[in-house]
Amino acid sequence: MKRRYITIAIIAGIILLISWKLLSNKKQLNEKNKPVLNTNIRVPVSVTVVKSVPGNISFRKTGSLSPFKTVKVLATTSGLLLRLPFELGDAVQQGQTLALLDTRLLNIDLQKATTNITKLKNDLDTYTDLLKGHAATQEKVNEIRQQYLAELNQADRLRRQINDATIQSPLNGIIAAKAVEQGAYVNSGAELATVVNLSKVKAQVNLTETEVYKIKTGNHVSITADVYPDVTYDGNISFISPQADATHNYLVEVTITNTGRNMLRAGTFVNVDFVYSAGHDILVIPREALTESIQQASVYVVQQQQAVRRQVKTGLEMNGQIEIRNGLSAGDTVVTSGQINLKEGTAVNIAK
Known part of the structure; x- marks a missing residue:
């Protein structure tokens, strides 16, 4: 029995020795495999x-061009279009006839009105003299005078309609739209054409709050466009919005002289260069x-x-x-x- 206890004790001691050795080796391996912190690593x-x-601070904004003036030509009276002497793209001058309406019926009515005016004027003079001799009543004189004044107003209205039948261009420019054709009947207020003036163009850009306080109306700016990369246009600030939009940007309008060989068209994208001195x-x-x-x-x-x-x-x-x-x-x-x-x-x- 004693020998048996000794044998068990020896086996337990061997197991403990092996376990200790394994733990010791594992610790050494973990220490060996542990990553070494390199405190000398530098980020490039x-x-x-x-x-x-x-x-001298400058900043650039991109915007698009719009015509300096755009006017829709409207018929100011009703009638048949006898003449429409223009086509799309034609250059027109202020006062140039763009349309002529048929005025034959209006002229007939004006002749009738003129005849009636002459007759009523004679009647009014006659009855006025009779009234002085107590041979006519005041009511009759007033009635004839009222008819006479009504015919005068009618004649004036007809003359205005006849004058309005000749429709002229309100400005120098180019025909950008043609809404009707010759021979059509148009009502008063109908659109006939659109005339745009491109002798000047306007560029609209948006500036931030910081930028807008650095500029003033009348300041000079430079404008370039990709379509003419070697050309620089001169412009002036013509409008600064007094109120920001929903994104806290301010609309600024720049007017550009647009004459010469390299004329810009409405809708062209441009770069606007603003410059100011900080002092x-x-x-x-x-x-x-x-x-x-x-x-x-x-x-x-x-x-x-x-x-x-x-x-x-x-x-x-x-x-x-x-x-x-x-x-x-x-x-x-x-x-x-x-x-x-x-x-x-x-x-x-x-x-x-």
Whole structure:
């Protein structure tokens, strides 16, 4: 029995020794396989230096052109169109006849009215003399006078209708639309044609709140169009909306002189370049250096090979650059790419 207990004790000791050895080996393997933290890893980034530049700030907006004046030509009386001496695209002058209505019936009515006026005038003179001799009543004289005045009004109305039958162009321009054809009967107020004046054109663009307070009515601007890439047009700010739209943008209208060989057409897309002087030097950085929206702008500045986050206040955006009004100084090094991998204090490696 004693020998049996000794044997069991020896076996248990061997098992414990093997278990301890296995645990010891596993611990050594875990330590060996544990990843080694490399505190020397640096995130590669591209950077630029904050620049101080003269405060002649420019920004570009895109808009489309509309005619300086557009007028619909309407019939001012009813009648048959005897003449319609124009076609689409014709150039017309102010006062040029665009349509002639049939006035034969109106002329007949005017002749009748003129005859009646002459007769009533004689009757009125006769009865007025009779009234003085007490040979006629005042009521009869008043009746004839009323008829005489009614015929005068009728004659004036007919003359206006005859004059209105000759429809003239209200301005210099080009026929942009033709609504009727010769021989048609038109009612008063019917549209006959549309005339547009392209000697000047208007470009409409939307400016932000920051931008709109930098311009004034009458300021000079430069305009370019892709259709004439080598031509620059001169324009002036003719209108600034006093009220923002739902997106807090302000409508600005620019008037452009549109004469010469390279005339622009309504509907053409153009680039409008605004320029103003801040009166002092300003700080600028590339737009891509911002890590948040313009309203909550921030950048990463490189200091002692580490990324330091800075909140900044921005100004106008111009040609890929953005004005920095607060938060940076000239000569600061800011990250322009690689920000997605950065946080406060991250070690960086500046790409050459």
